[in-house]
Amino acid sequence: MSEWIGLDQIDETAEFLCSRLPFRPFVGLILGSGLGEIAESVLEPTTVPFREIPNWPRSTVEGHKGQLVLGELEGQRVLVSQGRVHYYEGYSMAQVAFPVRVMQRLGVRVLIVTNAAGAVNPEFEPGDLMLITDHINLVGMAGLTPLRGANLDELGPRFPDMSQAYDRELCEFARQAALEHGIRLREGVYICLAGPSFETPADLRFLRLIGADAVGMSTVPEVTAARHGGMRVLGLSGISNKANLDGSTVTTHEEVLRAGQMIVPQMSRILRGVLRRLAFP
Numbered sequence: 001m002s003e004w005i006g007l008d009q010i011d012e013t014a015e016f017l018c019s020r021l022p023f024r025p026f027v028g029l030i031l032g033s034g035l036g037e038i039a040e041s042v043l044e045p046t047t048v049p050f051r052e053i054p055n056w057p058r059s060t061v062e063g064h065k066g067q068l069v070l071g072e073l074e075g076q077r078v079l080v081s082q083g084r085v086h087y088y089e090g091y092s093m094a095q096v097a098f099p100v101r102v103m104q105r106l107g108v109r110v111l112i113v114t115n116a117a118g119a120v121n122p123e124f125e126p127g128d129l130m131l132i133t134d135h136i137n138l139v140g141m142a143g144l145t146p147l148r149g150a151n152l153d154e155l156g157p158r159f160p161d162m163s164q165a166y167d168r169e170l171c172e173f174a175r176q177a178a179l180e181h182g183i184r185l186r187e188g189v190y191i192c193l194a195g196p197s198f199e200t201p202a203d204l205r206f207l208r209l210i211g212a213d214a215v216g217m218s219t220v221p222e223v224t225a226a227r228h229g230g231m232r233v234l235g236l237s238g239i240s241n242k243a244n245l246d247g248s249t250v251t252t253h254e255e256v257l258r259a260g261q262m263i264v265p266q267m268s269r270i271l272r273g274v275l276r277r278l279a280f281p
């Protein structure tokens with residue numbers, strides 16, 4: 001797969017999936033590190049391993065299962081990606097966003113993205129859930145965006161609006177679902193770095209200064225492509241570790257995966273609450 005992706009590749013993959021899936025999805029769900037379990041509640045699932053899907057980028061990171069699951073969840077037709085790829089794995093940003101492009105061609109109009117993230121806001125604790133109300137596209141500002149290159153006019157405009165990247169109504173559904181289940185839902189700004197090294201204390205002080213509440217290595221390229229394609233987006237971060245602002249603690253991937261698993265039940269309840277409200281408003 002080349003760095004640049006054309007509509008022909010996207011449609012080749014979409015057509016393959018159409019031949020394997022019994023129906024078209026309306027909601028796309030991307031599950032981040034340690035959060036893959038959420039796909040297990042999908043009813044009458046049809047699964048397709050990433051390795052069988054032409055052009056599909058394959059994750060090399062532990063904690064990502066590597067398959068698509070189509071089925072029904074809370075009355076919605078959902079397509080769940082158990083895992084994602086990241087820029088630091090060596091993929092281009094266009095490749096990172098490829099699954100979102102395919103979802104768009106399959107008919108997905110609502111994209112829900114989840115991730116594990118480090119707390120930058122000092123009030124956040126590991127195990128917290130954060131509703132992403134906005135993001136800082138730091139790597140995008142430096143040129144790393146899936147929209148670089150010839151614009152795919154069939155998918156969206158050359159200069160897409162980003163004034164409301166995270167859909168207000170979907171955010172409200174998430175707040176209602178959290179309230180209903182007595183879950184404390186934090187809110188804030190997610191910032192995407194290229195990774196894979198975690199941040200230095202000075203990096204983290206900088207990120208806090210420029211307005212970030214949580215930091216991770218994913219999500220923003222996918223959301224950029226989704227908004228380009230006119231999808232409505234909801235984003236949820238599972239806070240896996242505290243920012244190490246003074247250099248006194250160490251962050252590890254194992255810690256991130258463990259926290260992800262801890263967050264699964266609450267993340268599931270919120271996702272299901274949002275889907276229910278979407279299906280039966």
Ligand code: HPA
Pocket residue numbers: 116117118119198199215216217240241251256
């Ligand atoms: N930094 C960057 N990405 C992350 C972190 C972090 O602390 N935790 C989980 N993903």
